[in-house]
Amino acid sequence: MLEVQNLKASMRGQVIEPADADYDSARKVYNGMIDRKPRLIARCADVSDVMAAIRFARENELLVSIRSGGHNAGGLGVCDDGLVIDVSPMRYTHVDPKSSTVRVGSGCTWADVDHATHAFGLAVPSGIISTTGVGGLTLGGGLGHLTRRYGLTVDNLLAADLVLADGSYVTANEWQHEDLFWAIRGGGGNFGVVTSFVFKAHPVHTNFGGPMLWELNQAPKILDWYRTYIKEAPDVMNGFFAFLTVPPGPPFPEHLHMRKMCGIVWCYTGDLEMADDAFRPIREMFPPALDLCGPIPHPVMQSMFDPIYPAGLQWYWKADFVNEISDAAIERHVQHGSALPNMFSTMHLYPINGAASRVGNSDTAWSYRDATWAQVIVGVEPDPAKRDVVIDWARSYWADLHPHSAGGAYVNFMMEEGDDRVKASYRDNYGRLAAVKARYDPTNFFRVNQNVRPAQAAAGV
Ligand SMILES: Cc1cc2nc3c(=O)[nH]c(=O)nc-3n(C[C@H](O)[C@H](O)[C@H](O)COP(=O)(O)OP(=O)(O)OC[C@H]3O[C@@H](n4cnc5c(N)ncnc54)[C@H](O)[C@@H]3O)c2cc1C
Numbered sequence: 001m002l003e004v005q006n007l008k009a010s011m012r013g014q015v016i017e018p019a020d021a022d023y024d025s026a027r028k029v030y031n032g033m034i035d036r037k038p039r040l041i042a043r044c045a046d047v048s049d050v051m052a053a054i055r056f057a058r059e060n061e062l063l064v065s066i067r068s069g070g071h072n073a074g075g076l077g078v079c080d081d082g083l084v085i086d087v088s089p090m091r092y093t094h095v096d097p098k099s100s101t102v103r104v105g106s107g108c109t110w111a112d113v114d115h116a117t118h119a120f121g122l123a124v125p126s127g128i129i130s131t132t133g134v135g136g137l138t139l140g141g142g143l144g145h146l147t148r149r150y151g152l153t154v155d156n157l158l159a160a161d162l163v164l165a166d167g168s169y170v171t172a173n174e175w176q177h178e179d180l181f182w183a184i185r186g187g188g189g190n191f192g193v194v195t196s197f198v199f200k201a202h203p204v205h206t207n208f209g210g211p212m213l214w215e216l217n218q219a220p221k222i223l224d225w226y227r228t229y230i231k232e233a234p235d236v237m238n239g240f241f242a243f244l245t246v247p248p249g250p251p252f253p254e255h256l257h258m259r260k261m262c263g264i265v266w267c268y269t270g271d272l273e274m275a276d277d278a279f280r281p282i283r284e285m286f287p288p289a290l291d292l293c294g295p296i297p298h299p300v301m302q303s304m305f306d307p308i309y310p311a312g313l314q315w316y317w318k319a320d321f322v323n324e325i326s327d328a329a330i331e332r333h334v335q336h337g338s339a340l341p342n343m344f345s346t347m348h349l350y351p352i353n354g355a356a357s358r359v360g361n362s363d364t365a366w367s368y369r370d371a372t373w374a375q376v377i378v379g380v381e382p383d384p385a386k387r388d389v390v391i392d393w394a395r396s397y398w399a400d401l402h403p404h405s406a407g408g409a410y411v412n413f414m415m416e417e418g419d420d421r422v423k424a425s426y427r428d429n430y431g432r433l434a435a436v437k438a439r440y441d442p443t444n445f446f447r448v449n450q451n452v453r454p455a456q457a458a459a460g461v
Contacts, residue, residue, distance in 0.1 A: 030315075033075075067088065076448055088133075092108070093112055127144040139186075149355055151355040204269055210265070242346055243338075260338060309380070314387040320406065374409075375405065
């Protein structure tokens with residue numbers, strides 16, 4: 001029998017039980033495919049609440065999941081029959097313009113951070129949908145429009161405060177708990193509940209960016225050009241390749257509505273005066289069917305795709321890292337990209353070279369610095385009855401492209417895919433991660449995640 005009143009008495013935030021009116025909305029995550037039923041949801045208002053929730057879970061031997069933005073594809077923010085530590089109420093930002101840093105409560109979304117930093121002409125590298133949580137995106141790595149210019153989100157993480165499995169509170173940075181700081185830069189939610197992050201921000205205000213789209217029959221030529229171009233492009237030029245369906249509304253012209261196309265979503269962060277020169281070669285070589293590339297304030301760029309993807313759709317992801325895109329891979333891409341099952345499903349190739357590749361494979365837990373792209377095939381469907389269609393499409397696309405990949409995948413683009421996939425994603429860094437896990441979480445208390453199992457030999461170090 002759980003003494004839930006004890007937890008309620010020790011927390012400022014709300015504790016939600018199955019009988020409560022808001023239980024069903026509180027257990028929902030972004031992916032509508034996930035339907036988990038926790039015993040309790042602890043909405044933590046501060047660090048003290050997180051400590052109380054961890055203590056309660058330990059005393060009652062409850063399974064624990066950690067939730068920030070709730071965007072994880074596999075639904076790893078929520079668990080069945082356990083306690084959800086929901087940090088979303090811890091939503092604050094503090095920008096220090098003198099040091100170009102920002103402290104971020106772990107309940108923030110990236111929209112919160114972009115809003116706060118933009119006023120100072122600053123930005124932190126993050127993802128391409130601003131409703132995503134800072135917590136999960138950061139701890140898994142974080143890639144998006146600024147990756148080639150300023151690296152992954154973790155490359156801009158200066159410090160994090162965490163409550164560990166034993167209830168203690170630590171700050172991890174370059175000179176305190178360095179091993180933990182190494183591990184949380186890519187190792188996900190394996191090591192403790194992060195309550196706040198400190199990031200380095202960069203002078204980014206108005207980009208020159210947006211989508212450039214071409215007819216599908218141009219895809220082989222565009223991919224052929226892109227695979228070479230992006231390897232040699234200056235860091236100020238970011239561009240991810242996509243197969244997509246044109247949404248049926250503004251700003252897209254009516255004659256393209258619902259047309260399957262290929263495209264590159266650009267984000268140029270160099271001198272705006274030089275932007276037209278930078279884009280001239282591609283515009284002249286392959287005149288796009290639609291060119292929405294122009295000056296765009298950074299927070300607008302960051303939230304450009306938000307309206308297409310409201311919470312609650314069915315999502316199924318398959319991912320890989322990619323070193324080279326061969327002619328054979330291009331052929332497979334075009335075949336599956338031409339068969340997008342609906343308007344929401346897509347395939348993205350995110351470049352992870354440029355600044356992100358100048359960090360060593362073992363400098364942080366994120367081990368694939370030598371790969372050129374993080375590829376993600378995303379089946380998205382509003383109707384739960386049709387979810388198998390997008391699952392089948394994503395699986396067969398992935399199965400055909402996987403032999404052309406580098407092996408592992410970006411953990412934040414994976415569903416729950418088992419130990420071997422997690423190991424393949426961390427490669428040589430897995431052993432060190434397991435040792436750090438053994439030191440900070442020897443009983444694998446935090447295991448609802450892309451799980452790193454504690455190394456036996458290192459336990460208790
Ligand atoms: C629409 C969409 C777009 C996306 N675009 C991008 C993108 O452009 N770039 C990119 O890199 N990723 C992207 N992602 C993937 C995203 O990084 C992951 O889904 C990530 O897990 C989301 O973080 P969250 O906090 O919202 O998730 P949650 O579901 O809340 O958490 C996911 C996991 O992260 C860990 N975690 C979260 N918060 C904490 C915390 N405070 N302390 C410790 N552990 C924690 C836990 O293990 C938890 O299970 C996207 C996802 C979606 C759904």
